[in-house]
Amino acid sequence: MGETGRYLYVVTRDLDPAALVDLPGLGGGSLELVEYEGLLAVVSSVDLDEYGEEGLRANLENLDWLEGAARCHDAVVQAVAAVAPAAPLRLATICLDDDAVRLRLREWHAALVQILDRVQGRSEWSVKIFTDERRPPAPAHAGGSGPDDERPSGAAYLQRKKADTEARLAGETAALEVVEQVHETLAGYAEATRVLPAQDPRLTRHEGTMLHNGAYLVEAAREPDFVACVTRLVAAHPHVTIDLRGPWAPYSFAMLDQR
């Protein structure tokens, strides 16, 4: 190993170090705690050949590397979040030494405490809504269409196009109403919500259009009610696909208001 840096996974407090035993850090490094006035950063040493600017630039373009790093980072965050409040750090936050880590904990102390207060005893749930392309709305112009190569008359063409547009707009409006209703209903079970950007279908390969990508911060005691509510919404809205995933560590609710 060449020069090393300290990779930061998560900031927490009151953590029993037993939670980290046998859990590997990136590259097999062992996890350690860096403390500053009640805050604990979970860190491990990483090789700067791999995690320096140059190494990262190349490695972040390697999906296998990225996935491995992301899953390891998340495993550490999850292990911490299971037993203590957790403010997960963005992937690839690296300091040169423990003093540099403490400097960050000092600089952002108040904001980090605020995040830990916000997420304590709560988890993040992801709810996505997709249009279901396999169940298109009833066609507006059933029957009467000629062979493909037959050119429709100008008037018929315009009429058909208008009907198509109207059907599409009606479908979109209905879908947006479903999104609004689902989001509002779920927000009633959540301490906080965030609407994330819809994901690129080239990455997820989902079918249909992602209409909603919501994150919900849910109190542990309310999780059964939240999940039951999603189940009811799935049954109530058969024309869209509602996808529930969780619980996650509260990544989407651990944002510093600094940008």
Add this chain to the structure above:
Amino acid sequence: MTLAHPERTEPERRPLGDIALVDLLDRLLGAGVVLAGDVVISLAGVDLVQVRLHALITSVRADMVGTSARAEASHDG
């Protein structure tokens, strides 16, 4: 856990098509606490996903070049 509509069956998926992985990367790169470390990556998180995975997407999904071009055009707008 996943509660998709029961009639929906998932198509076969290559690793890139793993929604859970994309969810994870979205959160690890686009959310979480951003403390400027000593190793600086100049791009913002979301751009990181889009830019860094761009090469992979286009090479893996060369069959969707038309879609990509349209998607990018709308990003610019």
